[in-house]
Amino acid sequence: MAGLTGRMSTVVKAKVSKLLDRAEDPAETLDYSYQKQVEQLQNVKKGIADVVTAKKRLQMQESTLKQSVVKLDTQARQALSGGQEDLARQALERKNVAQTELQGLDTQVAELEEQQQKLTDSEQKLRAKIESFRTKKEVIKAQYSAAEAQVRISEAATGVGEQMADVGLAMQRAVDKTENMKARADAVSELEAAGTFDDITALGSGEDDIDRQLKSLSSQSAVDDDLAKMRAEIGAGDGGGAAPAGEIAAPGEPTPSETAVPAEATQAPPTEGGTAGGEAGGQS
Amino acid sequence: MIVRISGEDQYRLADSDSARLNELENAVVAIVDGGREDGFADAYDALLDYVRARGERVGDEEIETSDLILPPPDLTFAEAGREFTGEGLIPD
Numbered sequence: 220m221a222g223l224t225g226r227m228s229t230v231v232k233a234k235v236s237k238l239l240d241r242a243e244d245p246a247e248t249l250d251y252s253y254q255k256q257v258e259q260l261q262n263v264k265k266g267i268a269d270v271v272t273a274k275k276r277l278q279m280q281e282s283t284l285k286q287s288v289v290k291l292d293t294q295a296r297q298a299l300s301g302g303q304e305d306l307a308r309q310a311l312e313r314k315n316v317a318q319t320e321l322q323g324l325d326t327q328v329a330e331l332e333e334q335q336q337k338l339t340d341s342e343q344k345l346r347a348k349i350e351s352f353r354t355k356k357e358v359i360k361a362q363y364s365a366a367e368a369q370v371r372i373s374e375a376a377t378g379v380g381e382q383m384a385d386v387g388l389a390m391q392r393a394v395d396k397t398e399n400m401k402a403r404a405d406a407v408s409e410l411e412a413a414g415t416f417d418d419i420t421a422l423g424s425g426e427d428d429i430d431r432q433l434k435s436l437s438s439q440s441a442v443d444d445d446l447a448k449m450r451a452e453i454g455a456g457d458g459g460g461a462a463p464a465g466e467i468a469a470p471g472e473p474t475p476s477e478t479a480v481p482a483e484a485t486q487a488p489p490t491e492g493g494t495a496g497g498e499a500g501g502q503s
Numbered sequence: 504m505i506v507r508i509s510g511e512d513q514y515r516l517a518d519s520d521s522a523r524l525n526e527l528e529n530a531v532v533a534i535v536d537g538g539r540e541d542g543f544a545d546a547y548d549a550l551l552d553y554v555r556a557r558g559e560r561v562g563d564e565e566i567e568t569s570d571l572i573l574p575p576p577d578l579t580f581a582e583a584g585r586e587f588t589g590e591g592l593i594p595d
Contacts, residue, residue: 227528227586228571231509351563358566378566381507385572389510392575 249356252383256349259390263345266397267338273404274331280408281324288317299446300453311445327407334400341393348386355379505561506554507569511576514558524571527553535583543580551576 291314298307359379504521507513516524527550534542551573561567574586 227532227583228506228573231572231574231586232569347563354564355566378568381568381572382566385507385509389575392510392577 246360249359249379249383252387253349253353253356256352256383256386256390259387259394260342260345260349263338263342263390263393263397266394266401267335267342269401270331270335270338270397270404273401273408274328274335276408277324277328277331277404281321281328284317284321284324288314288321291317295445296449296453299449304446307449308442308446311442311449315441315445324407327404331400331404334396338393338397338400341389345386345389345393348382348389352379352382352386355382504570505567506558506571506573508551508554508573509575513561513567513569514554515561516554516558520553520557524550524553528573531583535580540580543583547576547578547583 291310295307295310295314298304298310356379504516504518505513506516506524527546531543531546531550534546554573574583578586
């Protein structure tokens with residue numbers, strides 16, 4: 220026969236059979252296996268809870284980082300307004316680092332979210348499988364004690380045994396996955412907590428050392444861009460505040476009155492008011 | 504013929520499906536042997552999808568021994584490699 224000779228499935232099946240051959244008392248083995256499955260399901264549930272906790276911790280770190288991005292941006296703006304460009308640059312460098320970390324955290328949280336969903340789905344499936352296994356094992360046990368040495372029973376027992384092995388395998392994989400996810404989340408979380416994070420937000424202390432680290436981390440050109448943008452914004456803001464006339468006569472768009480009234484305008488009051496006042500004076 | 508996808512379900516397929524099944528499985532094994540990680544996921548999915556599409560799910564109330572047992576759907580390339588070199592999903 221050409222079929223059923225696949226190497227992969229043969230290997231897997233051989234292993235399952237081997238596992239089952241070890242079982243001496245089917246009834247006992249089935250009960251023990253069921254008990255183990257139930258325990259494992261608890262482990263899966265606990266694993267999911269751990270993943271959720273790890274995710275929440277990352278989300279909290281995320282929100283702290285978001286706050287410091289806002290804070291650093293404000294600080295940079297203030298520094299630049301006060302003419303302290305170096306300080307502004309430093310704040311922006313730190314903001315840059317914080318933003319990069321934030322992106323990394325976003326990815327991690329999204330991944331954890333996805334894994335959590337998958338694990339929850341598989342936990343539900345596993346629960347159904349365990350329940351069905353429980354029913355089947357009772358059927359087998361009843362048959363076994365009723366007619367112990369019958370060959371047909373061993374065949375059915377093999378079917379249940381195979382399922383037993385399969386549920387066990389699925390369970391083990393689910394537990395492994397939750398452990399992996401938790402370990403990864405913890406690693407990220409610890410890295411964040413122990414890393415430069417505190418230093419980033421503490422502007423003004425231990426600057427020399429931190430500066431060197433930050434400069435190597437952050438992209439200088441991004442900071443330059445930020446700085447230029449900020450300077451432009453602050454520049455525009457200052458212009459508006461200091462010279463309200465800018466609203467009436469936007470630069471590059473001279474009003475007709477301005478062109479009509481040349482150099483003498485310096486002595487005269489504002490153009491429109493001046494014209495109105497002159498007319499009124501002439502009439503009286 | 505009964506095929507189990509580990510961690511998923513058992514499926515009942517016609518015996519005549521075995522030739523194609525074998526082809527698909529051998530393709531996966533060849534990819535693993537050749538160390539071609541890129542093609543692994545697609546090839547393995549093709550095998551599983553064939554089983555799901557051609558097969559009829561075996562009900563929970565039935566107790567059947569499988570003729571074929573395939574590894575779980577989330578099998579990784581690395582796991583597949585270990586599987587065929589002896590250190591498998593189910594420890595010896």
